[in-house]
Amino acid sequence: MIPFTYSRAEDVPAAIRLACAPQAKYLGGGTNLVDLMREGIEGPHALVDVTGLSRAIEHRPDGSVLIGAGAKNTAVAMDEVIRTRFPVLARAILAGASGQIRNMATVGGNLLQRTRCTYFYDEAARCNKRQPGSGCDALEGFNRIHAVLGASPACVATHPSDMCVALAALGAIVHLEGEGGARSLSLTDFHRLPGGRPDIETELRPGELVTAVELPALPFAARSTYRKVRDRASYAFALVSVAAALDLDGDGTVKDVRLAFGGLAHKPWRALAAEKALRGGPANEKAFRAAAEAELAGAAPLRDNGFKIELAKRTAAATLSQLAGGLQ
């Protein structure tokens, strides 16, 4: 491991100041970053611990919720308002990692966690994300877990987070602060597709800190859920996952819907084409399946991951049917 300094930020301005040091990185729970440092994939010279910054979960009168970036994943999943008004988020978090890891992991760190592509972790393999311009061994390698949407010839890795899939469906907003001041981005704009620079994974500017994630008010999210398909029942990343919320009219038509996929792309994939296809139409399995087909029309399988396309369609149709039937 490369030697590094450790400092604990007392407040946001101090964190931003400390992060100006060369090769500095923010440290959340360390459940991803420290592993990557041990593996020699990341080598920051300075760690700025931001776990002492806002952990608050603020329930606002307008129905929105502001979650501090330092809030632990467990605290978010256990929050009564999130469990009842945004169950998709609580379920997505609880579908990830283990109790011990969720107790350590923060919201900010979850957003910034890095891919689980095996070639990214294998220093003997070529990886444009780890070493820009070196190539991608996943393209012709064993690529069962890789992306079918939005990939590029430079990178076919997927984003590993469950929480972020729920946040994408909920239209969450990421609040940022850096030397240039404060700004916010929608979660779906925060993560990037790989293009020619898969090493640049988000729109975060150098030294910028994630300060909070906001859930806008969305009353129909009370009818929402998360379904994760994986190789093992626990402690495994998603092959495919679906976050969905459904609002039905009295006559059973779809008034509004939110849908996002995990495990399919370099970023959480908000299924806007499927949502559009569903609004104003019938809430039945045939329509759900057709909407999923519309979303996945542009999917491009690699040698080993074609099964994900059918799996994603079935998982979306089953999840929406479950919600339409009144189950969560």
Ligand SMILES: Cc1cc2nc3c(=O)[nH]c(=O)nc-3n(C[C@H](O)[C@H](O)[C@H](O)COP(=O)(O)OP(=O)(O)OC[C@H]3O[C@@H](n4cnc5c(N)ncnc54)[C@H](O)[C@@H]3O)c2cc1C
């Ligand atoms: C064995 C194992 C299994 C797992 N399974 C799952 C799973 O099934 N689903 C899932 O979603 N996740 C899973 N995880 C990942 C886990 O959720 C992440 O490791 C965790 O969310 C990262 O949070 P952290 O606070 O520990 O981040 P850290 O490891 O501290 O940091 C991660 C990155 O975020 C940056 N960062 C941290 N906070 C901020 C901030 N406020 N602003 C800007 N940058 C910041 C750091 O610089 C670093 O680059 C698993 C992890 C392990 C180890």
